[in-house]
Amino acid sequence: MKKTLIKNAKIVNEGTIFEGDIFIEGDTILEIDESISAKDPNTIIIDAEGKYVLPGVIDDQVHFREPGLTHKGNIASESAAAVAGGITTFMEQPNTKPQTTTIPEWENKMAIAAATSHANYGFMFGGTNNNLDEILKVDINRVPGIKLFLGSSTGNMLVNDEEVLKEIFSKVKLRISLHCEDEDTIKANLQQALNTYGEEIPITEHPKIRSAEACYKSSSKAVELAKQTGGRIHVFHLSTGKETELFDNKLPIEQKQITAEVCIHHLWFSDEDYKEKGAFIKWNPAVKTKSDRDQLWEALLDDRIDVIATDHAPHTIEEKSNTYTNCPSGGPLVQHALPAMLQFVHEGKISIEKVVEKMCHNPARLFDIEKRGYIRKGYKADLVIVDTNNPWTVTKDNILASCGWSPFEGVTFKSRISHTIVNGHIAYHNFKVSAERNAQELSFNR
Known part of the structure; x- marks a missing residue:
């Protein structure tokens, strides 16, 4: 041995x-x-x-594009980039083609990863407006959690029926991870931009189209429903200062019913960077103002935000070169996430101990991962x-x-x-x- x-x-x-x-x-x-x-x-x-x-980083939100979108990346290539970035464990999201909303499709991803992944792997199970019976069949000792898109969905994964949400929140005991953006608000903002600019919408309009209002409207509704139903929710990629008011730091993470995550790009970039970076920093939710970024940092450091992740979501350069409405959101981040956070350590913005807490310990605690996330005997x-x-x-x-x-x-x-x-x-x-x-x-x- x-x-x-x-x-x-x-x-x-x-x-x-x-x-x-x-x-x-x-x-x-x-x-x-x-x-x-x-x-x-x-x-x-x-x-x-x-x-x-350090303990190996656990990234609770990645999109490795396999199956169905492998021209952008696959489990082998993106897990190689992950280990190069110190990420030893990832949890992949269900918006592939086909979607991971049935047990056979989930098993297929597990088989691909078993044969090709460089990093430890788990796959989120996706929810729709009509697959609760399938969700309730998942093996809770093998599935990290459930993922619901309350905005920015693909296929039929937009869960926009409030009664379905209440049922999922009340019946599912696994942690439910959420993408929160209000689609009606975004559609109205996009139409306004189209009326103003036609097809030549500048990238600087992105945080106005996918606005702070759209984020807060969705996340506040999700938090309220979770409180009503007892749902265990984890709100992915907070991007606004106002949203941080929805979360608290009064309990240890294992006892929190409602938790939150922030991603590297929302801690590093602001809307001032669109002029230089263009669509290469087009994410959903959008990178917003310096004030939003400052408030995200404050909530991260005082433990209202529990986890740092990447939302690694690669697209080709050709795809990113399209006009605003045809340019997909997302970008590669796993290789550079830990070096970026250590840059903030050098600047005195966060301690290395806190980085480890948010990127290693807390994801393990939040998702009940067995024997990972710490440097411990056994x-x-x-x-x-x-x-x-x-x-x-x-x-x-x-x-x-x-x-x-x-x-x-x-x-x-x-x-x-x-x-x-x-x-x-x-x-x-x-x-x-x-x-x-x-x-x-x-x-x-x-």
Whole structure:
């Protein structure tokens, strides 16, 4: 059985930083101590002197495009980009083709990931206005949670029947993740823009079309329904300051019925960046004002927002070059999410301990993931080794997402991921992803 010893690390875990060693056997952390000696001469030794070791990042929201949209990316390509970014576990969303709204389609994704994924995997089960019976059949120890689109949906995944929502919220015991934008508000705003600009709507209109009002109207309604029904909801990708008022920090995350997530792009960019970045920062929900960004940061730091994720959603450069109404929303982010957050650590905006809490511990706690998200004896050896003083610049040559571009092109990050370890296997080392895979299906302690 493979043995690995990480020496001289600055270990970041559960709100503390301490220097020590980590001994891994197979896929499990066996020992954590100030000093550990290798007893087996075949032990792989990694000297992490001067570097930080973090738990592997758990990304609770990605779109890896398989099946049906593989010209944009697939589970193999995007999970390779993920491990390059220190993400050892992902939860993929159901808006593929076909949609993941039946158990056979969910099983199909699991089979693809078992054969091709570089990172540990779980797949959200999608809800529609008429598949509650199928939702209630899912195995709660294998499915991370349910995903509902209350806006910006594809296919028939817009759940816009309030009675159906109430029924799902009251009957489903899994965490229900939500995309909240009010479609009627967006349609009215879009029509107004079309009346003004015709087909040449400038990208700077995006945050006005997919407005703060549209977000708040939908998310506030969802929160109110959750309170009425006892639903366990997790509101994805908050983008407005007003929405942060809907959440509180009075309870530990396991006891919260209503939780929230923020994504990297809403913490990094503002509407002032559309002029330079154009459609490459077109997401749904839209990147909004500096004031919104500041309020998101405030809510993240005071624990009203529980999780940081990516909403990784690649599109081709050709697709992104279309006119506003024909240009899809979304972009690649898994490779650069952790380096971006560590950039904020350098700036003193957030501590590295808080980054670990929001990107590693809390997703594990929120979704009841078994034996991941922490550096603990007996836990799976999902680890990231980071050199916080080894700058590198994002260029087309080092982007691993299949789409071949990034909104961070040209950015020089101060921190470099040297190793990503997935279940004891070195999945990534200094810009090279291992051809060997050791990913596992997620299990849940429910």
